[in-house]
Amino acid sequence: MSGLITGILTWSIGSPGIHIGASGLVYAFAFFLVTISIIKMETTLMAYTLIIVFLYGSLVWGFFPALFPDKHISWEGHLSGAITGVILAFFYRNEGPKRKIYFADEDEDDEENNDFDIIDNSELNNY
Secondary structure, three states: OHHHHHHHHHHHHOOOOOOOOOHHHHHHHHHHHHHHHHHHOOHHHHHHHHHHHHHOHHHHHHHOHHHOOOOOOOHHHHHHHHHHHHHHHHHOOOOOOOOOOOOHHHHHHHHHOOOOOOOOHHHHHOO
8 A cells, every 4th residue: 555655646746757666665664663653652663663763764865865966866756655654654543453551440440539538637646
């Protein structure tokens, strides 16, 4: 699905010429992981995302073709991949493994018993 959306966006915003390669898919995957880890606030997913951002830190430079005039980099494919990754992350935000809730019964008890008894100092002297 990301390949189709990335391709359509690249053809829509791309300059005339040939846009070839799978870099749009790489950008879609990287931006999907970054966005979904921020949305879900999962620590393990954030750790994997930080590793990927560290290893592929040069992804940012693909948005600036003026820095590499001799390379003929299709920044349109990179941008459309990034947009696709963010869109798909919001689309799939409720899918996948759910965060485990430990001691769910204690959370319910805490919500039911929120009123605390106020003891003034005169009552403390009686004990």
